[in-house]
Amino acid sequence: MKIGYALCGSFCTHxxxxxxxxxxxxxxxxxxxxxxTAASTDxxxxxxxxLLEILRALCGREPIRTIAEAEPLGxxxxxxxxxxxxxxxxxxAKMAHGxxxxxxxxxxxxxxxxxxxxxxxxxTNDALSANLSNIGILRSRKxxxxxxxxxxxxxxxxxxxxxxxSAIPDEIGKIQRKRTD
Numbered sequence: 001m002k003i004g005y006a007l008c009g010s011f012c013t014h015x016x017x018x019x020x021x022x023x024x025x026x027x028x029x030x031x032x033x034x035x036x037t038a039a040s041t042d043x044x045x046x047x048x049x050x051l052l053e054i055l056r057a058l059c060g061r062e063p064i065r066t067i068a069e070a071e072p073l074g075x076x077x078x079x080x081x082x083x084x085x086x087x088x089x090x091x092x093a094k095m096a097h098g099x100x101x102x103x104x105x106x107x108x109x110x111x112x113x114x115x116x117x118x119x120x121x122x123x124t125n126d127a128l129s130a131n132l133s134n135i136g137i138l139r140s141r142k143x144x145x146x147x148x149x150x151x152x153x154x155x156x157x158x159x160x161x162x163x164x165x166s167a168i169p170d171e172i173g174k175i176q177r178k179r180t181d
Contacts, residue, residue, distance in 0.1 A: 001080040003172070004073060004111065005059075006033035006104045010086035010123035011045040014038075016165040017085045017121070018054060023169060025058045031079060032056075032063035035091065035104045039065045070103040074110030081172060082111040082118045085147070085165060089124030089131040096134035112143060117175045121147040121168060127161035147171050 005021050007014060024030060032055040040048050055063045064070050073079055084091065084104060094105045108118055120138065124131055127149070138144045147163040148171075 001172075001176075002029045002031065002078070004031045004033055004079040004082040004107055006035070006082065006084045006087075006107055007038050007051075008035045008084065008086055008088040008091045008104055009037040009041065010088050011038075011041070011043040013086040013123045013162065013165065014045060014051065018058075020085065020165050020168045021055075022058055024172075030059040031073070031077075032059045032061070033070060033073075033103055033107050034063050034065050035088075035102045036065065037102075039063065039103075064103055064107065066103055067100070067106045070106035071110055073107050074114050078114060079111055079116060081116065081175065082107060083121065083168060083172070084108065084118070085121035085163065085168060086123035087120045087163075089122075089126050089134075092120070092122060092124065092131055092138065093134045096137040112141075115143060117143045117145060117179065119145045119147060119168065119171055119175065121163035121165055122149050123162045125157055125160040127159060129159040145171065145175055 042048055095108050100106050100109045148167050149161045149163045152160055152162040
């Protein structure tokens with residue numbers, strides 16, 4: 001399969017996401033995509049330049065980092081599946097309301113307009129508050145799927161949800177089976 005794999009700015013989850021990407025890259029062609037924030041921000045979790053180098057090494061190609069580079073992912077450079085892992089609450093809200101102002105939101109828009117599946121691995125501190133309605137909006141959309149998620153710190157962050165990144169390969173398998181039935 002040809003899989004688009006997008007990372008947004010939930011920097012504390014990048015290591016878990018990259019561990020999954022590493023496994024997927026063994027079996028699939030991966031098109032890496034980064035939000036502009038993920039591509040350019042140094043944090044205590046790592047440097048942007050290191051993230052770019054890791055993605056180049058794992059995927060064998062330059063990551064998509066702009067809206068213009070992401071736009072062809074619809075009809076011109078079709079993907080079998082797009083994964084956004086991590087998907088921030090900001091990106092989730094933009095997708096729910098049709099806002100296309102980053103490489104990741106453009107990739108999702110271009111991909112979905114071709115009726116292909118999108119798998120979201122959410123990581124946001126406001127999932128059970130401000131973003132709950134956006135989860136509902138996207139769950140009702142055709143070809144949009146969510147990786148299993150749970151609260152990561154119920155007492156310290158009572159509105160937060162984080163996807164089980166290790167479940168992404170199994171979720172991809174379920175989506176493939178569903179589409180071939």
